[in-house]
Structure formats: structure tokens, C-alpha cells
Amino acid sequence: MAVLVLALFVLVLPEVYQAPLRDALRGTAMRPFLAVQARFASRSRIGDPARLKAQRDSLLALVGAQAALAEENRRLRGALGLGERMPATFLPAQVLRIGARGAESTFMIDVGADHGVVVGGPVLAPEGLIGMVWGVDAKFAQVIDWTHPEFRAAAMTADGETYGLVEPKRGRFREEDLLVLTGAPFHSDIRPGTRIVTSGRGEQFPRGVPIGTVTGIDDADTGWRKSYLVRPVARPEGLIHVLVGRATGSVDLTSTFATPVPPDTSFPVLVPPPPRQPAPAPPAAPRPDTSSAPPATRSDTSSASGGSGDRP
């Protein structure tokens, strides 16, 4: 009976008291086994050089682009007389899979507090956001990917028109897991195919990291807000290497990921259409496909009416 009471006590302990016990077990009893996997993984994965090279090249491109941006940012801030901003450097890490119960939707990485990894740091795949650091010990860190129920990320459409919060939506099977953009205003009309990126709000994740693509409406609370289904750009199953942010902070990685604004949400009314050589229709006449085309995007209407939401 005493053992059951003790077990129940451990179960209901707040996370802040459970963490030291868990960290102690990981740092002692489990560390040799994690080290074995790190060594084993680094050897066995050499057997797939094409895949490894592709991921390495993608990550190198990201790091390289970020370095150029950082240099430019430093130069501009120096020219403006501004001080150095908190750097958000990324370091590559190897993914270690844990097959234990309760560790679903998580993975370990072979860098930890000794390398500057902090809890809450962003974890990026070559395609975009994959998760965040959940726990850190000296040599290893645990990451939750976007399929974990605790995962949340401040997000926006690529054109910055609509903001919200991205959270996972479990499918019947793991392969059907998706993301949901919640908290979007009810009058928002995000069309399928619109790209969703991190907004940088709350300074949890850098701004402009691709998250996914809207596939449709998930739910619409009467008169208040809408939720949109988002198909993520990066899936955690086949990951071998990731980039881990050593600090959280407001950094803009839009240019790093080269996320162009899709044409359907890129302020089309502000850009004059190119002149056409032949003029088959009178200027005042509507375009022939207007009747069959879908209704105007929110950016169309909002731009025409002077914007909406937090835009002036």
C-alpha cells in the first residue's frame, strides 16, 4: 500500500519536481545507452550517403544563409549605432530515436547544455520547423516534434495578414497527423495552398520559418474565430540531422528559408498589372473568368478596404 501511495505521489507531483528525478535517471542509468546509440547511429547512417549528403547540404545552406544575414544585420546595426542583438546561432545535431513508452513524438539529440542548448530552443529541419527542445542535460537534449500534444507555435500566413497559434491534430494513425492554425479571426479567409510560417511572437521561435500549407477549414466557432488545417512541410519520421537554436529570440529567418509570398496573397491590388499588347476587351469590362473564379482573397479585400486586424 505504501508503494502505491508513493507511486501516486510521484505521478501527481508537479513537473518542476518530477524533472530532477527524471534528469537524474537519464544522466546516470540511461546515459551509457544513449551514448551507445549516438555512436551506433553515427556509424550505421554512413551507409546511406545520398540521403545524408542531401540533408547535410540543406542544413549547410541554411547555416550559410543565416551567417550572411547575421553579418549583414551586424553591419547595418553598426551603421545605425545599435548594439549587438542576442544572437540565435544554430548548431547541427544528430537525431537519436527512443523507443520507450511515453516518448512518442519525441526524439533525443546529441547536443546538450554543454553545447549551449536551452529548453524551448527551436529545432529546424531542412524544410522548416520540426519541434522544440523540451529537456536538456549536459550531453543530450530531448525534443518534442510538432505531433506532440504539448507543441504550440505562434504562426502567421506568409504575407503576415493573419496570425494564430499552430497546434497538432491527431489523426487515426500517426501518418494522418496534421497541424491546426487556431485563433484566426472569423472574417479571415485563408485559401488552401497558403503557406504558414512562424510569426516570431512570444520570441519562442524565429520569425519566418516554414510550418506548413493550409489545406482547408477545420472548424469555425460561430462568429468568433476559425481554425485551418495545415499540412506540415517537415515530417519527423525520416529525420537524421536537425539544427538546434542555442537561444530563443526575435530573429527573422524569412530570407534564410526563402519563403516567397504566394501570388494569391501578395497584395495584388497594390501591384499594377503589366500592360497587355493586344486589347481584346474594353478596359471597363470584367475579366472573362471572373464569374467562375473563387471569391477574392482576404488580402484583396482587406487591402482594398484599408486593411483589417492590427493593420492601421
Added chain:
Amino acid sequence: MSGWTRQWTLFTLVLLIAHILLHVALGLGAAAPDLLMVAALLGARRLPTAGAAGLGFFLGILADTFAVTGFGATAFALALVCGIGSLSQDFFEGESLIFNGIYLLAGAILATLLADVVSGRGTGGFLPGTLGVFGAAGYTALAGSATLWVYRRWAGLRA
């Protein structure tokens, strides 16, 4: 420590290390059987109730080391199920592999469901969740029966 106790302790340690090797060092996940549960459930039939619950708690805490949410859920579930398993000695006598297989199957289903309920960890939809729990429990029972057979051969040769 008697010879039998020493042998059984060694058997439990081998199962424990094999489980961590398969699940943590090799990261095999569901492809590897839950040998921690096998060790806890088989040990529970040979220990007094308090000892069985303590064994379940210890092995459950180890199993929960990498759990992000619901830390302690497996420890609670295994402590309870191992306690019940120890009490079952008074009601069911049997050492055959079939009896132990059924006992392992029932214990694994009960412990898994209990851990999922108290931790709030979902297992997806109803059908995949049910298939997952029963499939994993069946796999555990099969693996447990096989390891018990190996243990008996080994113990018989040593005795």
C-alpha cells in the same frame, strides 16, 4: 541469497538491460518486446505483495525516464498490477507456459490501459488504440513465454 533467488535476480537484470538496449540504445520502439513488463510481471508471481509492488514501481520509473508527459504513470500502473499479480498466487496455481502466457497477456493489457488512463496519453483513434494495446500485449506475452522457457532451460541446466 539462495541459488534460486540469485538466478532469478540475474534473469531480471538480463531482461532489464536487454530492454534498455533494445529500446534506448537501438531505438527499436514497438518492434522490440516490452521486457521490463515481462520482468515485472514474472517477478510479481514470485514475490510477496509489497516486494512485487516495489519491483513494479522501480521498473516503471525506469520505463518512464523518457516520458515527456505522465511521468510516474507506468510506475503506478506496474506497482498496482504487480501487487495484484502477487496476490494471484493465492488464487491461481500454475507454472505452465500457457498459463504464464495468459497471465502476461492479461497483466500487460491491464498495465498498459491503466498507464494510458492515468497519464492521459492518447493512442489515436479507438481502433488503432485498441489494436496497439492488444497487439503489444500479445507480443509481450509471446516474448515473455519464450524468455521464461529459455530461463527454465538455463536454470535446469545450472541446477
